[in-house]
Amino acid sequence: MAPPCQAFPVSKLELHVQVGPDQKVRKTETGRRIDLAKDCELSEMFQYDCVVANPALRDSPVECWPVRRFFRT
Numbered sequence: 001m002a003p004p005c006q007a008f009p010v011s012k013l014e015l016h017v018q019v020g021p022d023q024k025v026r027k028t029e030t031g032r033r034i035d036l037a038k039d040c041e042l043s044e045m046f047q048y049d050c051v052v053a054n055p056a057l058r059d060s061p062v063e064c065w066p067v068r069r070f071f072r073t
Helices: 010-016
Strands: 042-052 062-072
Touching: none
Parallel strands: none
Antiparallel strands: 042 062
């Protein structure tokens, strides 16, 4: 099972990317701090949040909404 992910606001991303899960400061191969704009490409994907209208009925309609996710690679 994967460890739980910590949630934080996007405004804190620049700070969180600098520290690894072991609480040590991350650096690039050259030893400088990570610059999100320069070192990490912004990517996106869609996931879907779905709800079954009436789970007790076999043919109950399912409603889904797209959830847009952004991440750095």
